[in-house]
Amino acid sequence: MNWMNNFAGTGQETLLMGVVISVFLLAGLVKGVVGLGLPTLSMGMLAGVMPPAQAAVLLILPSLLTNAWQMWDGAALAALLRRLWPLQLGVVAGTLWAPVSLVTLDAGLASVGLGAALIVYALLGLFAIPLAVPKRGERVSSLATGLITGAITSATGVFVFPAVPYLQALALKKNELVQALGLSFTVSTVALFLRLAMEGSFAMGNLPGGWSLLLPLPAALLGMAAGQKLRGRVGEKSFKRLFFVGLFLIGAYMVARGVMRWH
Secondary structure, three states, X not given: OOHHHHOOOOOOHHHHHHHHHHHHHHHHHHHHHHOOOHHHHHHHHHOOOOOHHHHHHHHHHHHHHHHHHHHHOOOOHHHHHHHHHHHHHXXXXXXXXXXXXXXXXXXXXXXXXHHHHHHHHHHHHHOXXXXXXXXXXXXXXXXXXXXXXXXXXXXHOOOOOOHHHHHHHOOOOHHHHHHHHHHHHHHHHHHHHHXXXXXXXXXXXXXXXXXXXXXXXXXXXXXXXXXXXXXXXXXXXXXXXHHHHHHHHHHHHHHHHHHHHOO
């Protein structure tokens, strides 16, 4: 049954529209500043008003356009494509052929596990414990990272782990890292769209109302534009600190959300 039916005739449709707009405005702002966070925050915050698979449907268009914008906003795209194509190949394969998906995996368990991993990684970064990827064997490690990221994307709708720690360990400069994140997230969004389509999530009976597919987009773009202006005023060291603090907060939020689903 269409989730909009839960709100029809109750006077809460306007409230739902406000929730959706607010969620994507905030998620876009965070993404504009640190280069990630839109799928994680939007999936988590929308989980209280709709099933995860339907939240993922709402996520596709804002995620695709904001990530494509982030991917093209810089001069390093060609070099990043040459270096990171095994990562992107792994993401697609892992997302399309993972044995679990948003429909089959317990959302609470997935949220806690992913959030805890992000917290650990953020703490390593904040306390300056270096992570590095050796140049020898980088293609193999990129492919493996992509496969794991794709499997987690299929199960949770979130494509930050382990792709984000891996990209950060490549010691990219601030703008290169943000552009690399945009590339990886764009590929992940397309792969997630294909996985959802394969599982029938875009069937007419499962789609949200027609307005809702486009409603999040302006909010996400507006938030991202504001976040990018803030990022332009942040130095390299401050950006790295902000990046890890953002990851820590996202991880803590995911753990809290997962624990609450068990109660």
